[in-house]
Amino acid sequence: MPSVPKGSDPVSRDWPGVPETSGASGDEPWATTQLLRALNTAQSELLLGGDVPALFERLLAVVLELTGSESGLIAEVRPSAEGVPSLQVLASTPREWAEALRELPAPGDLQTGVRAALTPSPRTFLGLPLEVGGEQVGLVGLANRSSGDDARLVDFLQPLVTTCGAMLLGQRRRHAQEEQLHAHAQRAERLSLALDNVENGLWDWDFTTRKLFMSPHWLGLLGYAEEELPANFDMWKQLCHPDDLAELSQRFREYLEGKTPLYEVEYRARRKDGTWTWTLGRAKVVARDPQGRPLRMVGTNVDINARKRGEERLRALVRALPDLIFRNSADGTYLDFAINNTQQTAAPPDSIIGRNIRQMPLPQSVIDKFLLHLGRAIQHGTLEVFEYTLDMPQLGGLQHYEARIYRSGPDEGVSLIRNITALKQTEERLRQQEEELRRHRDSLEELVRTRSEKLRQATLELEDQQAQLIQAEKMASLGQMAAGVAHEINNPVSYVMSNLGTLDEYVSVLAPLLELQRELMEGQVPMTDEAREELFERMREQWKQGDVDYILGDMPEMIQESQAGTRRILEIAHSLKAFAREDSGAPQLVDVNAELSSTLKMVWNELKYKCEVKRDFGALPPISFHPTQLSQVFTNLLVNAAHAIETRGEIRIRSRHEGNDVVVEIADTGKGMTPETLSKLFTPFFTTKPRGQGTGLGLSVSYGIITRHKGRIEVQSEPGKGSTFILRLPAVTKN
Structure with a gap:
């Protein structure tokens, strides 16, 4: 925008910047021309899309120069959605004024309000409101003019006021138009996206031309490509199932007659592959002629095959249920029902709908209980369950029922009534069976107690007999050794x-x-x-x-x-006494080597004439054992070893500690044993000695003694190579 030309002539006192001539009339036209030229340039730049703030900055600079003002501003009054307009500074000198007036609510008196808000406060301030068609759109303000303000200045600035107001109003309208265009474009885009992505098929029927537009999505649901079918109403009728055409026509007439607010109907449409798909059609007339006749109708088609299949499955499920299903309003009125056995109802099925439960031939207690639980279910949304009985002669007498009620709407509930007579009868039979089982259980428990007591007595007797048997075998062994012991003492x-x-x-x-x-x-x-x-x-x-x-x-x-x-003599007597005594009470800590030595003294007369005894006693931990029973085992093994040696031989006794066991080996060089003898070795009353020389209990009793003390006894023997008996007895740990 051109600036005001500067000459060398003196300027006018009233119009600074304008050369002073002989007449003032010559100065004013020149300044007006400069102002109009600046306004014309600003309008041209605005039409060409120039930068609005920069445009007003240049225009303000020209005005300040033409009027001789130190400061000034051009501001716009902007409306807001809240209804309170605000002041937006477009150009200012100094620039601090723009910050001072930022988003200032537009006061009623613009000149006074703006002047009061300026910092620092100007000496003089001329505020000219910009009004167009009675609408205030902005303000032009000039401050600190050296010669003051007068009416001639206001007249001079009228073109500026008019042009700036028109420019601001035009800019405002252009922005509003752009916003409307943008909003329209957004709505069009959203509609396009909705049409592209909606699952509904859209159609548009022109009654005058009978042309029927069907959206590509609807055609795709039927298996057709776009423009594959003729776009007319007759083609649509051919796609409808013949059995549904009468229903379609009836619903259409009812809608046109105003009986329904919306044309809505379910029908079957034929797909390209010949199959039928269930469709829900909804439509409205969107244009009529002056006589009210329809000109255009727009609607949607929805594929409801899945819903129809679900409804069919639900109907099949309901048919399969043995329950009575009722839908009641909050006051007890029957709204709907599903019954598979009419004998279960208290009234004929065709008289139920619209009837209140209070009118049903039911006991008052059942009615009161039903209404109580129905109210709870509707109010709290809980599942209500209760039982009741009815006398049903058609079903053979007293019947038991269970009712389950749940809320199905704001003021209604669904109840499932099930005949549980068979269940109750089964429960009664189970109760009787449980009572019978309880009696049998008590009888069996008594029998078990009796048998257990007898078994305990038998066990005690068996243990006593076993102890007597061990003692008898011990005495028998002692009797066999009596002659030798007597000789040893003699x-x-x-x-x-x-x-x-x-x-x-x-x-x-x-x-x-x-x-x-x-x-x-x-x-x-x-x-x-x-x-x-x-x-x-x-x-x-x-x-x-x-x-x-x-x-x-x-x-x-x-x-x-x-x-x-x-x-x-004393040693032999002590050994005999220890051997002959009966063990009682708990096992004791026993020194195995000491027991071996004591037993050898007692049986020495049986050994010394037939064999040489070699000892190899290792250091041993104690074992938990009955000492006399351990001595009895050693006696049996040593005497048997001596008897197995026919002329002269050797008996080797070795003791050692292996892991958690104390091991004792008693080996002889006797005649040995066959596998058959080994298989029967620990069988009670089995003996290889001549009749009258053995009881056959020695090894059997020894085996029982070892196993009862959680030990093991092993035998290694071959005919002609002697025998080795290995005893493994659990050692007592340090703990």
């Missing part, structure tokens, strides 16, 4: 008795000598030297005749031999 007894006889003779020799010595020591009778010498001589003679020196040398040896014999 030897020490014989030489003890022989030594005692010799000692008796020694006493008879020593007694006179000791008597003489007593007389000498007591000295009761005074003796002369000659008498004393005679006494000594007699003592020496007695000493020599009795061979007292030999007696004194032989007596200690005889006493030692007698003591050894008595100790041997």
